[in-house]
Amino acid sequence: MKTKTFFLSTILCICAVGIIHAQPVNQRGDARFPNETPGIREDNVRLVDWQPISKLVVKETRVYRAKFPVIDIHNHLRRGLNPNRFKEYMEEMDKAGVWMVVDLDGESAGDGYKQNLAAAKGQSNERFKVFFRPDFSKIDEPNFGRNEAARLEAAVKQDGCRGLKINKGLGLGYKDNTGKHIPVDDPRIDPIWEKCGELGIPVLMHVSDPVAFHEGPVDRYNERYDELQTMTSFYGDAFPYSKEEIIAQRNRVIAKHPNTVFIGAHVCDLAEDLGRVAMWLDQYPNYYCEISARINELGRQPFTARKFFIEYQDRILFGTDTAPNAEAFRLYFRVLETDDEYFDTTPAHKLQGRWMVYGLNLPDEVLEKVYNKNALKIMGMYKGGAY
Numbered sequence: 001m002k003t004k005t006f007f008l009s010t011i012l013c014i015c016a017v018g019i020i021h022a023q024p025v026n027q028r029g030d031a032r033f034p035n036e037t038p039g040i041r042e043d044n045v046r047l048v049d050w051q052p053i054s055k056l057v058v059k060e061t062r063v064y065r066a067k068f069p070v071i072d073i074h075n076h077l078r079r080g081l082n083p084n085r086f087k088e089y090m091e092e093m094d095k096a097g098v099w100m101v102v103d104l105d106g107e108s109a110g111d112g113y114k115q116n117l118a119a120a121k122g123q124s125n126e127r128f129k130v131f132f133r134p135d136f137s138k139i140d141e142p143n144f145g146r147n148e149a150a151r152l153e154a155a156v157k158q159d160g161c162r163g164l165k166i167n168k169g170l171g172l173g174y175k176d177n178t179g180k181h182i183p184v185d186d187p188r189i190d191p192i193w194e195k196c197g198e199l200g201i202p203v204l205m206h207v208s209d210p211v212a213f214h215e216g217p218v219d220r221y222n223e224r225y226d227e228l229q230t231m232t233s234f235y236g237d238a239f240p241y242s243k244e245e246i247i248a249q250r251n252r253v254i255a256k257h258p259n260t261v262f263i264g265a266h267v268c269d270l271a272e273d274l275g276r277v278a279m280w281l282d283q284y285p286n287y288y289c290e291i292s293a294r295i296n297e298l299g300r301q302p303f304t305a306r307k308f309f310i311e312y313q314d315r316i317l318f319g320t321d322t323a324p325n326a327e328a329f330r331l332y333f334r335v336l337e338t339d340d341e342y343f344d345t346t347p348a349h350k351l352q353g354r355w356m357v358y359g360l361n362l363p364d365e366v367l368e369k370v371y372n373k374n375a376l377k378i379m380g381m382y383k384g385g386a387y
């Protein structure tokens with residue numbers, strides 16, 4: 001019986017293919033309607049301009065405020081802040097239920113961190129925290145590490161900085177006077193990592209970009225082709241360290257300084273492979289992970305991401321990598337809190353790959369830790385139950 005059905009369906013398929021190929025095909029569509037006026041259509045749409053609007057009818061949840069007060073551990077207030085801008089930021093935070101943001105733009109060079117701290121203090125000391133950025137242009141100076149560690153100590157003890165920020169310039173951009181790119185595990189930096197441990201402040205490290213920015217050219221196979229029209233690709237000879245090598249340098253730093261807490265920005269720079277991120281979190285108890293600018297990555301693998309959040313609920317922190325913006329915050333909450341299907345996160349950031357995402361529907365206990373408890377612990381501000 002089964003053989004007969006298979007035989008019949010095979011014959012039918014062959015016939016169908018034969019019919020399609022045998023008939024003259026109307027240039028504008030279906031060969032069965034050769035004399036009909038074709039439907040209205042826009043010709044010559046380039047694939048790069050294609051912005052399909054989904055016709056899927058599924059639940060859409062508007063999350064106006066997060067379920068628990070939120071700390072955004074990865075935010076950028078930039079330099080030259082003025083009181084009006086700050087007021088706008090606080091309004092955006094209030095609209096979405098964001099309690100605190102961590103400003104990562106406290107540059108050491110020219111004491112930029114002091115300007116940001118002063119601006120933050122003028123508004124709300126509680127709601128804006130500033131992280132210090134070391135000045136790697138001084139790397140060749142004798143005692144660079146010790147001097148910069150001393151400046152960091154003053155910035156923390158006297159001025160109120162709450163952490164250290166490292167950006168991908170380390171490994172991908174900054175060079176020393178020999179012309180060599182400074183590796184993340186350059187021993188001249190060791191005193192700074194050690195000082196962070198001593199001061200009890202975390203190091204937030206962003207040391208590489210999505211895999212598609214590093215591995216392979218910007219070509220038809222690149223899953224972030226659109227985005228890389230305006231962003232930098234790190235593929236090619238100009239960048240001596242591969243993403244894998246930079247990750248290895250970073251891991252050596254984390255292993256060498258077990259008393260210092262490190263936070264891996266952008267899901268430890270490898271949101272595409274949560275299995276490996278999990279391995280690092282297992283391997284390094286002093287390593288944490290934040291999710292900024294990667295909801296599109298997490299939301300395209302909802303089953304894997306949900307398991308990851310539940311298993312590592314004590315090690316994951318909330319972040320956005322934007323300036324405070326209620327609508328961007330709300331998209332993050334929609335991914336974390338709901339079981340909505342197939343929606344677009346582009347409004348939170350610029351285009352980051354052309355795919356839709358799914359909500360992770362995380363349990364309350366996990367949400368609360370990710371939204372604030374883990375960040376409070378890491379910054380030494382956790383006081384138990386009440387906020």
Ligand SMILES: [Zn+2]
Nearest residue numbers: 074076104321
């Ligand atoms: Zn950032």
